[in-house]
Every structure is written in C-alpha cells, then in structure tokens.
Amino acid sequence: MKGEVKKVVLAYSGGLDTSIILRWLQDQYQCEVVTFTADLGQGEELEPARKKAQLMGIKDENIFIDDLREEFVRDFVFPMFRANALYEGVYLLGTSIARPLISKRQIEIANQVGADAVSHGATGKGNDQVRFELGYYALKPDIKVIAPWRLWDLTSRTKLLDFAEKHQIPIAKDKRGEAPYSTDANLLHISYEGKALEDPWTEPDEDMFTRSVSPEKAPDKPTYVEIQFEKGDAVAVDGVRLSPAQLLTKLNELGGANGIGRLDLVENRFVGMKSRGVYETPGGSVLIVAHRAIESLTLDRGESHLKDDIMPRYAELIYNGFWFSPERIALQQMIDHISQNVCGVVRLKLYKGNVTVVGRKSEKSLYRMDYVTFEEDSVYDQRDAQGFIKLNALRMRLAKMARG
C-alpha cells in the first residue's frame, strides 16, 4: 500500500487500540501521521495522549488536542434535543451525536495540515464506522479513508497484543485481559456493549455503571430543580445561567446522583443486525423531559405534531450517520424555526430514577390565554362544538351509508 497516502489524520484516544493503529499506519503507508485527540467530556486526561504520540514519533505540530465540549453541546447535542430525538422510541443517541463532530474536526485538521487521508478506530460491524466516514465524505468528498479494522489481519486479541509488544507499544495492565464490554463516553452519555452483555436475557451487573448510582442507592429525599429555556435550549439551572457544556455537566450531576438515565435495550443497527446496548445518560434524560414540558406549553398543536411526526426520521438520520446530509440540515431549519417560541421554566422532581414534571410556566404560554385576553364566550362557544363534530363526522357517515 506504500505511496498511496501521504499524510493521515487519525482520531487518536491515546489508548492501546488507537496506538496500535497509529503504528500500523506508519508501517503500512510509510506516511506522516497526525493525531487528533478530543475532549468531548469522556472524563479522561488528554495530556497522556500527547506524550504517547510523541513517544511514537509524532511531531509536535502534528499533535492536535482540543477541548470540544462546548461545541459538542451547543452545536450537536442541543440542536438534537430541540427535536426530542429518540431512536426506536427510547435511545437518546449519545454515541451517534458525537461522531459527526469528530469527523468535522478531523477534516478541518486535514485541510489545515494538507493531509490526504483520515483514519479511525471503529470496527467493521458497528455503526460508528458509518458515522465517521459519512461525515468525512460529506465534508471532503475526495478524502481517503483508512479503516484499519476492516483491513488488517490483527483479528484477535492475541494478535493485537503481539503487534503491540513487537512495536514497543506500552500495554496497561488492565488491558491485558479482554474487557467485559466495550464502552464509548462523552458528556452526553456512556455506552456499554458486547461480551458480558451479549445475552439479552441477562441483567447487567450493578458495578458496571459509572455515571449514576442505582435508584436503590439514590437519596431517599427528592431533589427539585428548575430549568430555564430560551429558543428551545436550556440556559439556566435553578436560576444560574450556564454555558451549554456547564449546563449538561450540572444535569449529569443531578441526574446521576438521583439514579436517573439508565437504559437497557436491543437496537437495530444501520448495518443490518440487532445489538444489545446499555446506556447511562443522566443529564440528557432530565433534559428531554424538561424540553417536552416547556414545548407542551409554548408550541402550537400544529407545530408540535409536525415535530412528533418527523422525529423518528430525524433520529434515524442521526443514528445512521447522516448528520451532515442535506435532509438533516433541512429538517433542522424547520425544527429551529419552530423552537423560536420555546421559552420558560420547567420545575422537575428528581427521585430514585424518576424525572417528574411538577410545574411549567412561560411568558409565551399558549395555555388558557382565553381567560386572560378575551371574554370567555368570544373565544370558545360550546355550541361551536356541535358543528365541529358534525362536519368531522360527515365523511364517516357517508362512508357508513354507502358501505353498510
């Protein structure tokens, strides 16, 4: 494969797998490797990644380490929550929504450093490869994409470790044995899948979870919290204005402490198979309830039902990796337009896994405006209901008469 690639931008976590990929790219393509490591709120130190990259011979100017947490929440998580997006009725899309940002930043770096290729560490059976690569292609159509897991012959744990040892890649002690499941983490969620979770009849171990206490261990007293919204986005918690990433961090604390946001499901992957996943999304699980509640007060029925009708399609686009597709962007225009009037405060009770709406108010509320502005009769005359019903019934009466 020599000569095909000159410079490649690798999404590099600093962990064992992407370190192996780094070396493998150097070997296979004899090319310059640029590492890109992002803080998306996964809760890991990034500086060790710099050191490891340096150790593997990456030049300083080719090491990119970015804190993308604000961009992540502001430009990806929040727009998605404006849509109340749930994949297959329940999944908050925590992994799906982070991938396009990584793709976007990799392509930005590729353009900056003049790279002709990008690479990632996602395997060949999952959705993430699709999400990364659709992002790459949508943003830079002539980019070369290297997906080592689909190309190499390091198809077993043993072979990987052998390769690492042979190339003096340090192996952390706890990476010797195979992990009981694979995880992905960012500020919105952490996921677990594979191995110990493969039998969908088996309940996950309590000690797997890292972002939330169990409902059983959560406090016996409820926590009340007020979330303020502007133009469809949360902007303050309990009266304190917060940046997007700060706000989600705060909701993660509140949700996690109260046992909120665990989800165990079997989902349909875009690549055609079902998989079982377990997720912790404490802040997101609080946020979606609050967002629906403020919409219930401030959206017109026509707007609200239109959003509900297209939501599954919008969520599917994100799940499948089409964040940068023209149709996702077009749907977003509509959603954002509708969100202009979504403002106010929602009061929630958080208690042992439950998120309960106990109050909502808005200066743009569409609830009971009648009593405020009009004489009751001028807005709603009960006799109007008869005509409303009779004309709505007419076609069904005619059908019954004709068909018996």
Next chain:
Amino acid sequence: MKGEVKKVVLAYSGGLDTSIILRWLQDQYQCEVVTFTADLGQGEELEPARKKAQLMGIKDENIFIDDLREEFVRDFVFPMFRANALYEGVYLLGTSIARPLISKRQIEIANQVGADAVSHGATGKGNDQVRFELGYYALKPDIKVIAPWRLWDLTSRTKLLDFAEKHQIPIAKDKRGEAPYSTDANLLHISYEGKALEDPWTEPDEDMFTRSVSPEKAPDKPTYVEIQFEKGDAVAVDGVRLSPAQLLTKLNELGGANGIGRLDLVENRFVGMKSRGVYETPGGSVLIVAHRAIESLTLDRGESHLKDDIMPRYAELIYNGFWFSPERIALQQMIDHISQNVCGVVRLKLYKGNVTVVGRKSEKSLYRMDYVTFEEDSVYDQRDAQGFIKLNALRMRLAKMARG
C-alpha cells in the same frame, strides 16, 4: 323540543350529573329513556345505578348494565398497545380508548330497542363529546345525538343542584361542594383535570392519587416480573395465563404497588385549546415498556421503523375520536399484520416508579441469528461495510462537490 325524539339511550353512570341529564331528557323530550351503564373497570358498583334508574321511572327492560372489561381490554386497549401509541410523546390515551366502546355499545342498544337518539354527559369544551359523537355517527349515520351540556341552561353548580332538588334527585353529601377536579376512570387509567390543577405551575397534592402509591412510599425492594407475549399481546404474567382484563388488572396491582404510572402533562385538545391533565396508568405503563422490549427482539427494522413513523398519527386519531374511522382501521390492519411475529418473554424490574427491562427472549428472535445458523463470514463480511458506506456517501459527495 317535544316530539323530536322517541327513545334515547343515555350513557348513565348513576352519578348526580347523568341523573340530572336523565330527568332533563324526560322533561325536554317527553321521550322514553334507556339507560346504559358499563363496567369498564372504573372500580364502582353498578347495581346502585339500576336502582336509581328504576327510581326515576325507567322500565326494567330499558336498563342495560354490562360488564365490558374483557371486551375493553381485548378489542380496544390491546390493539392500541400493539401500536405503542403515545399521544404527544407521553400520554397513554386511557380516556380516549374507552369512549369508542361506550359509543359502540350505546348504538348496539339503540338498534336493539329501536331508539332514535343517544345522549352522553360530556361537556362542550372537552374531547370526550367529540369521541362519543364521532363514534355514534360512524356506526349509525342517522342517529340523533343529544349533548345536554351544550344545550341546557344549567350552567352553574347552583343551577344543577337546584334542578336536582326540584326533581327529587338524591344528592350524595360529598357532591354538594364542587369537586377539586374532574376524573375519568377505567381499567387502563384514571385521569384528573380542572380546578385545583388548572395552574400548570402547581404540583398536584399527593392525596389526589388513588391507583398508585407514590414512589416514595413504594417498597424498598424491587419486584421482578415476567410478561409473556403472543402476536403482540400480553398473555401471561409470571407464567400464569390470564385473560386480557385479568392481565391488565394484575399489572395495575404490580405497577400501582411500586409507584409506577403517574403522569402530569399539558396536552393539546382536538377542540383547539391546551389543558392540563394528571394521569395514573400503572399497568399500562408497565405494559408499554414490555411491549417495546419484545418488539425490539422480534421485529425487523423496517417493520419497527414503519410502526414508529405512523405511531403519532395513529395516536392522534384515537385521541381525536376517530377510532371507527376507515383510516384507523386500515392502519390497524398493518399493525396487526406486523404483530404476528411478536412473541416471547420480557423480564422487568419494578422499583419505586421505575420500569426497567432486564431481559427479553423469544423463539422468533431476530437477534444474533448469525452465530446460530451461519458461519460468521457468510452472513457478515466486514469488508462489505466499505461498499455500504461508500454508496451511502455517494450522493453527499456529489452534492458537496457541486455546491462547495
């Protein structure tokens, strides 16, 4: 209005309001009144209704008292749950789904006794008048419909009580004062709305609830339960086969005891205004989680996403009163067809308001069939993913190239 109506079938609860309607109908139309009282699982004795009807001069052959619980769950609740129907993302449609059955039975009785009119006690501002009357018209296009609340001048509590006293209609002590909210109950749910709940910023009193303990008061130990499904319907709980109504009753006990199924929302009525409602749906809240879980294992992605896409429309049809519309029936054909393969067992953990799926299995599972039947490679070759991604990306690459 004399002479217009010969015989009217009244949906009669035996309570004060419908007793006043009964007398008012006799007065206004000088017509024969047939009372129909149904047990839909609302948890009230029906025989007192017979006695009251007799006292008001209704002939024995004109008093109909029916236990419709099995029909209600089998032919209305279960078909709706096959669709995972949620109105506005959250509401399980407990009131909406009961109305068409009442309409249907009233029309059956009207046909049996040769009545030319039907009447109900729903007010002129709500959805229920629409649901009742669309049902009547769809099933018997030439029926006359009498909606006293839209017609009479008994527009205040005082006038109603005066009318009752004047006509010797007994008034229960607790009906003297105005109720703090109006309720509707059946085997699926109980609703509360109006008065004390009108301010959407105010949390409901804990002592309002009747079907569930609060999460706080629920047991400190979780309850595990297994629900078995066949053709999309729950058929057994913990291995015990139950009839539809028995099964929902059992889930109500389990859910209610564990603080499950309370919902507080602002919803958009079909008649054009928003209203605030609080609901308890303990068994239904357990059932929908279980149903989604068994579908996640047994439905093909295409089937599942099709169902998700049309669900909001299906739910809206039920909410708006179009149960007997040709299009609801057509959608049901599709949903029922898809449900043929939905079978297996779901294991749930119920704990202080939480319903968590902890296992699911099915002999028709579509999960991981690959490892069972095929050599791994013959079903999924990781290299296939490259072509899959590249062709999915193609149109986006072309768009980017043309548009920049």
Next chain:
Amino acid sequence: MKGEVKKVVLAYSGGLDTSIILRWLQDQYQCEVVTFTADLGQGEELEPARKKAQLMGIKDENIFIDDLREEFVRDFVFPMFRANALYEGVYLLGTSIARPLISKRQIEIANQVGADAVSHGATGKGNDQVRFELGYYALKPDIKVIAPWRLWDLTSRTKLLDFAEKHQIPIAKDKRGEAPYSTDANLLHISYEGKALEDPWTEPDEDMFTRSVSPEKAPDKPTYVEIQFEKGDAVAVDGVRLSPAQLLTKLNELGGANGIGRLDLVENRFVGMKSRGVYETPGGSVLIVAHRAIESLTLDRGESHLKDDIMPRYAELIYNGFWFSPERIALQQMIDHISQNVCGVVRLKLYKGNVTVVGRKSEKSLYRMDYVTFEEDSVYDQRDAQGFIKLNALRMRLAKMARG
C-alpha cells in the same frame, strides 16, 4: 343584530351576490361598510366595482381597489410551487392559494380603517368560507366574521333577486337565470363546479372552457419553450426576465394556446363531502412540470424525497385553509431552504395538451459530476455495490431465517 358591528370590511367583487351582501350588511348591522376589491388576475375590470359601491352609498375613503397580482404570484403561488404541491395527487390548488391573500388584505384594511368585522361571500357548504375565516382569525384573533350565506334567509335564487329588486341593486341580464356552474378565477386558474357538472359521469361541454383551447383545436406544431429558475422560482421565459405575475401570464398564454391544463376531478372537501370540480390551470400545469425537472437535476435525493414525503401534508394544509398556520410556515422554511440550490434552465415541448421535458441543465447540477471532477474509480467502484447490497439485505436474511 343592530349595534354588534361598527365597521365591516367586505370582500367585494362588484357582482350581484356581493352587492346584495353589501346592502344586507348595511340593513342588518346599521354599520359602515368598507369594500375591498382585488385584482388577482381574474380578468375582470375593477373600476365598475368602485362605481357600484359608490352607488350603494359607500364613502370614497371606504372603497379599496388593489392590484395584488404580483404579491399573489410572488408570495403565494411561487412558494407553493416550490413544494410541488398537488392536492389528492392532481389538483394545483388554484382557488385555495388565492383565499389567504384576500384574507390578509382584508385584515390589513380592517386594521387601517379601524374596522371590527370582516365579511365574505362564500357559501356554507364549501371550502372557501373555511379558508377566508381561518385566515382572518389567524391574523386578527378578535375580529368578528360575518358569513351572510350561513346567516340569512335568502336561500333561493328567487329570494335573492327579490331582495336585489327591492333594494334597487342592478341585475345584469345574464344574471337573471341561474348560471350553469359557479366559477372562481385568478391568475393561476379558473374553476367550474356545481349544477351542470354535478353528475360525475357527465363530460363537461367544450364551450365551458375560457382559458385554454381544447387539445383538438391547439396548433399542429409543437411550441418549444425554455424556463429559467433561480432559488426554486421561475424567473425567465425564453431568455426574457419577467416579474412573477408577468411570467405566469406568459405561461398561461403558452399553455392555453396549446390546450394545456384542463383537469376534471372529484375531490374531498375539508367540510366532509366530495365535490366535482373542473379546472383550467394552463401556466401552472407548465410550471410544475418544469419545476420538477429542474429539481431532478439540482436536488440531492435526500432533499427531494423529504419534499415528496411531506408534500401531501403541505398541500392538504393549503387546501384546508391553513396557509397562515404555524406548521405551514414551518414547512415552508424547510422547503425554501432546500430550494436555495434549485436553478438552471428547463426546455419543454408544448403540444396539444402535452407538456414534455426535453432538456434540463444547471450550473449546480448533481448529475454526472463524477466524470467531471474525479477519476471514475475514485467515486464509484463497482465492487462497492456488493457490500452495499449485502448489508441492505442482512436484516431480511435474518428475518427469513427466523420466520421461515
């Protein structure tokens, strides 16, 4: 009804019916009447309406006569054509799209002159009453609406003529007898319905049509025409830049001369009954074919299919009178966003009723960019198709295996 209304803005055509309404309003409400007469391209002189209004005592400052043709095409017809809107698969919505503009202008005038009411001449069985009044209410929620046809007792032709004679309203000779059908005309179309057309088995008389020759009488030689588009709108014909109304006028001439744009259908009214209508839409029928053709070249598949999927809903909103609804406006945001890239030229052959696309080109074409920019292989490798197909097939294979 005296005293209820102070000043009313009447949509006044100058014809017999609205002249009767004018007098009836004066009689019934003893109120000031403001007449509003619009040129929407219906092809009638407007000045006679001024004279008639004056004769009936309307003050000069209360007579509004506006040429709205450009606004009509620019702000109503063109946005609708961006959506390729067809009601029930075939109808170009010529009447529906004009009503909201009339409503809007009436409300503007009401605000200007301080009127508290508006009135129109649409009957109680049709869609137009709904369209007018939903427009009024959406733009000025506290407006009073007077719909004389639903209120008065002039329920026969004879009574109307008697009323006219009694009040010295001049009756044109050809209005003495009843018209064979009712019509509505504007720059987009003319409609015919009622009376002679009521039997849907009967073909309309050839001499009914006024905007187009029959295909039989159209020229034996085809006409070729080129239409240029920018941002989804037609801007030039055969290289000549035209304003929106000029352009539609030009297409009407071309279409009408070539026997294009007649449609005979049975449609479902919003008020619940079916009706039979015949329409002539010569320019619009040319325009929609051209618009679809330019979109076929310039829209991404995802955009195009999204538009197709929501089109029936968008068309239904317009047909039902919800032009000013929040959801129509939200959908328009999406459609207009997508239309940004719709530009280029379409070449059409017009011949005896046929509109055939014979060429389309665009600088933003997404067609065959591969050969232009890329080496063939780098965009499309035929071997990619195998992976694409296999992963698309995977779920169906698993379903077949599990279900047999």
Next chain:
Amino acid sequence: MKGEVKKVVLAYSGGLDTSIILRWLQDQYQCEVVTFTADLGQGEELEPARKKAQLMGIKDENIFIDDLREEFVRDFVFPMFRANALYEGVYLLGTSIARPLISKRQIEIANQVGADAVSHGATGKGNDQVRFELGYYALKPDIKVIAPWRLWDLTSRTKLLDFAEKHQIPIAKDKRGEAPYSTDANLLHISYEGKALEDPWTEPDEDMFTRSVSPEKAPDKPTYVEIQFEKGDAVAVDGVRLSPAQLLTKLNELGGANGIGRLDLVENRFVGMKSRGVYETPGGSVLIVAHRAIESLTLDRGESHLKDDIMPRYAELIYNGFWFSPERIALQQMIDHISQNVCGVVRLKLYKGNVTVVGRKSEKSLYRMDYVTFEEDSVYDQRDAQGFIKLNALRMRLAKMARG
C-alpha cells in the same frame, strides 16, 4: 473460484450478454448451469433462448422457460397500482416491479433443482443488481449470488466480443456495434438509458420509441374507453372482462396508438447517483389515471390521504428493490384493505398523448350520498360550518395572541 459453486440458476435472456455470462460461469466455476428465461411481455420469442442454451451444453432438464405474464400483472403490477405508486412524482416503476418476480422464480427453480447459487446480468452501477439480489437474499438467505459484471475483467465492448468469438458464441450482426442505449422491456413498459441519452439537455430521437406513436402521429379523433374496477383492480375494458395480462395488453394498444405514456426524466438511483431515463408506459399511464379517478369516488378522505401520504415511501421501497421486505408487505396489507371498496367504471378520453377522465360511477360511490338517503338538513346544516371553523381556528388565534 473452482469448487465454490455446484449449480447456478442464471437469469438468461438468450441475448449476447447473458450467453457470455453463461459460458463464463461454466468456465470459472466448472459448475452446472441452469437457465431461466421468462416471458414478462417483453415482446421477444423465447424458444431461440432454449436453442442457444442447448448449443452451449445446457441439459434439457436445466432449461426453464416460463410465461409469467399473468403472474407479473396480477401479483406485481396490480398491487403496485393499488398504491398509485410513482417514484419521484412521475415514474411508474416499470423496471423495478419486474425484478422481484424474476428473483422469486429463480429461487423457486434453485430450490427445485437443488442449486446453491444464482446469477444475473445486471451491471454494477445500476439499481437492477440491487433489486435482483435483495430478492434472492430475502427469499433464500443462504443463496450464493454471482454478479459477473462486478467480478470479471470483460470491461469493454471489445473484450466481450473477443470472449464471445473465442468461445463460439454467435453474435447477431446488430450487436457488433455498441447500442445507442440500453433498454429493458416487459408488459408494463420499456426503458431507454445511457449513451445517446446521457446528456440531459438533449431530446431523444423520435425513432427510438417502439411502444407508442408520437402524439403528433396519433389519430386526430379521440378514443373513448371505459375501464371497470373491482377491489382496486381493473377487470374489464369497454365491458369486456379480461385477465390481468390481457387487460394490460389491451391498454398498451389503446395508449400506444394514442401517443400516451412517454416520460423523460432524471432520477435518483439507490446506489447514489443520478441517471437519465426515458420510458414508454402506454397502458400503465392510462391505468393510473383511471385508478385515481375510481378511488376519488369510492375512497373515504381519510383512507385516500393516508394512501397519498405513504405512497412515496412505498414507491421508494419498490424502486430500491425492497419488494419482499417485511415493511412493503405490511404496507400492502393496508393498501389492499383500503382497496376493498374501490369499484366502478371510469370513462376516459384518449387523444394525442392526453388521458382525460370524462366520467366515473360506482355503486359504492361516496359522492353526494346525502341527497339520495337523507333529507338535506339532516346531513349538512350550513350553520355547522361556523363551529367547525371556529374550533379549527382556535389554536391559531391563541398563538397569534400570545406571540403577536
């Protein structure tokens, strides 16, 4: 590749390309080849295919020649027309709908003769490969699929001819030069694409067309025709009952003679690129107009709009090759259910490319039942319209008041 395949069923037309494939399969796999040749109404003799197969060494019991015309129209074309399916607003899916039948029959034969593989002659850039192979996999998940055009090195016309000569495959004189476009034909349509048509600005030559005269050359007198429907399907033409294939043949004659059914479009392929196609679908173009017309009379609005809303999705499924997918089958259940009441007669005028509905009648008509069965007032009271409008307007009034 030797030894991989034992017996392969080839979709064999008898033409040069599939004869080369036949020999190539024998060479490459040293396997037994079974040929399958179908009459789908493409208008070619089938017996020459038998002879050619024999000459290439195929055993008589391995030669399958089937007349599938009735099955094609009855089980594929007619169900699709019940949905009024149009891809991208205009295309009648003539090629797409034939592929699944070929797949189905190949798999039936594979099961019968114990073959482990199937093969087809579709290229690697088109939709047909997808349609064939999705069909194979959906019906027989473990089948091996051989797509020679994606595998071999016969990548130019010259190489193909060389291969043919080397293997004594007879080459018809007119196959020496390259065809000006590729075509696909069956009883529903014929398609043209590629080469001379590749520039979407160029009008096709008149002498390309084979199934229809041009509108210019069609008769100067219109043809009137009556089509009778039962349960959504056409069953008789001008009172003569015909089998499905006979009926479509008859409509092809009538349509073709009157210059009906030509279409020139740029479409979005499933594999991600745009292509330009020209189609002749004379009978189908008549049929869809007639079908919509009979539905306009007999379908309830709710049914009809539901069908319209899902149509683009249904059409896309067929275009993309998902005929045998669970979701297409589920949608068909709904469509077929709705079609139960679609019956009656439609009268059409065919004239120089135009198909005009001039009459429709049905014993199950929902049009104007009011006058037949009811007193006018009992079905439609014009005053009902006021309540209908006011409640439909309510939410928009509230929105305007709150938002200004």
